[in-house]
Amino acid sequence: MATTLMADYEVREEFCSLDEWRTWHPQHPEISSLEVRTAVLEAIRAEGYHDPVSDGRADPTRIEIGTDLREGILYCGLNSRMRAVWVEMLRIQTAAEIPDQELRVFAPEALTDFALRLRGKYRFFLGSEYMPTAAERNAFFPIQHQDLQKLTFPDGSFHVIVCNEVFEHVPDIDASLGELCRVLKPGGALVGTFPFCFHDQESLIRARLRPDGSVEHLTAPEYHGNPVDPESGALVFEIPGWNILDRANRSGFKRARMVLVGSRQSGVLAEAINGVMIMVAER
Numbered sequence: 001m002a003t004t005l006m007a008d009y010e011v012r013e014e015f016c017s018l019d020e021w022r023t024w025h026p027q028h029p030e031i032s033s034l035e036v037r038t039a040v041l042e043a044i045r046a047e048g049y050h051d052p053v054s055d056g057r058a059d060p061t062r063i064e065i066g067t068d069l070r071e072g073i074l075y076c077g078l079n080s081r082m083r084a085v086w087v088e089m090l091r092i093q094t095a096a097e098i099p100d101q102e103l104r105v106f107a108p109e110a111l112t113d114f115a116l117r118l119r120g121k122y123r124f125f126l127g128s129e130y131m132p133t134a135a136e137r138n139a140f141f142p143i144q145h146q147d148l149q150k151l152t153f154p155d156g157s158f159h160v161i162v163c164n165e166v167f168e169h170v171p172d173i174d175a176s177l178g179e180l181c182r183v184l185k186p187g188g189a190l191v192g193t194f195p196f197c198f199h200d201q202e203s204l205i206r207a208r209l210r211p212d213g214s215v216e217h218l219t220a221p222e223y224h225g226n227p228v229d230p231e232s233g234a235l236v237f238e239i240p241g242w243n244i245l246d247r248a249n250r251s252g253f254k255r256a257r258m259v260l261v262g263s264r265q266s267g268v269l270a271e272a273i274n275g276v277m278i279m280v281a282e283r
Contacts (some may be wrong), residue, residue, distance in 0.1 A: 009040050011026045011262040011275050018201050018242040021258070031262070031273050036175060040264045040274070041065065043071065049267035052087050053078055055119050058267060070270035077113030081193055082164065084261040084268045084276035086117075092189045092280070098159055106153070106183070107162040110143045111227040114164060126158075129228050130169075137227055139170075148176035153183040161220040162191035165224065171209045173244065177251035184283040190253070192279045197241040198258075248281045256281035 008029055011031070015021045030036045038242030047059040058075045066072025073080040093103055101123050109115045120127045128146035131137045137145050146152065148163075149172050158203035170176045180190050197204055206219045213234065223233030261268055262275025270276055 009036055009262060009264045009274070011260060012091035013256050013260045014280075015260070016135045016245065016255075016257045017200045018199075021198065021242070031260075031275065035070075037269060037271075037274050040269055041069075041090050043264055044267055051075060051265075052083055052090065052266050057245065064265070068271070070276060073267050073269060075267070078117070079272065081276050083266050084112050084263070085114075085162060085164060085193055087261060087263070087266055087268070088259060088278050088280060089162060089191050092160060092191065096159065096187070103160060104158045104185075105160045105162065107164070108146060108148055108166050108261045109164060109227075111140075112164075121153055131228055132234055139230065140275055149180060150175075151179045151183055155162060155182055156185045156188075157183045159185055161188070161190045161192075163190065163194075165194055167192060167194045167244070168191060168236045169224070171237050173240065174247055177248050177253070180281050181248075181281075186238070186283055189282050190248075190279070190281045191281075193276065194279070195236075196258075196277050197237045197239055198277055200241040201242045201243055203243060205237070206239065207235060207237045209237075244279065245281075248279070253281035253283060 014026065025031060044063065045060055045065070046131065047139060048058040048063060051058040062075060064072065064074040066074065069080050070081050100121055102125040105118060105122045106126050107115055107118060108128055108130065110129050115127040120125065128144040129140060131140060131145040148166065148170055156260050161184060167173050167176065184190065205214050206222060207217050210216050222236040224236060226232065226234040245256040245258065257280060258277045259278045259280050260273070261278060268276055
């Protein structure tokens with residue numbers, strides 16, 4: 001890994017446990033350095049960056065930085081977090097030596113700019129939304145409804161599954177991990193982001209379903225954006241901690257880890273740490 005305190009900042013590091021993170025983090029103060037963050041942002045504002053999605057230069061006059069860097073540094077509808085996922089997805093595809101026209105990709109999103117980019121790149125891309133009511137399914141037809149806790153796909157359907165900011169909205173993450181593992185081909189990979197308690201082993205449970213299907217709120221309700229229901233949003237059930245890696249391994253994945261990506265070149269940055277944490281797990 002190469003890091004500097006100047007604008008050529010590039011980080012990619014893998015962690016299989018909280019202990020690994022706790023050992024590594026104090027040895028790399030640049031990860032939390034305001035000086036690094038400022039230098040990277042100044043370089044992006046002045047020169048742009050290489051957009052991994054279009055494989056071209058992001059014009060600095062069209063980049064919207066914003067106050068939340070993980071969800072900001074917007075260019076053509078994609079933010080810092082999404083570019084980090086795209087970079088990791090391309091890394092997986094390159095290692096598997098599967099061309100674009102053959103890679104089978106699933107994402108539980110179909111209405112987003114990210115999904116549109118996936119659809120434009122991969123012939124065998126399938127996107128879905130969570131639409132539990134008949135009215136929603138009719139309104140968004142022909143987009144598929146899929147519940148990550150009970151997918152309708154055959155075993156071994158996909159080479160790559162991308163889950164952007166979805167797990168926190170699933171009542172039973174363990175069930176969804178088992179289903180995602182099932183529908184991946186052997187050697188296939190899950191790539192995902194979510195709000196992450198990166199200093200905690202255990203997840204923060206904010207809400208849970210009662211046996212009768214009603215919701216029990218354990219903290220003040222929190223909702224995130226939902227393209228199917230923008231007014232109501234999507235309820236947050238859980239903010240995963242490092243235990244999600246053990247849960248993924250128990251669900252059938254061979255090697256689950258968190259990958260920290262920070263990049264001046266690709267315009268990837270955040271606030272609490274100068275990079276984006278991505279979960280990667282192979283079947």
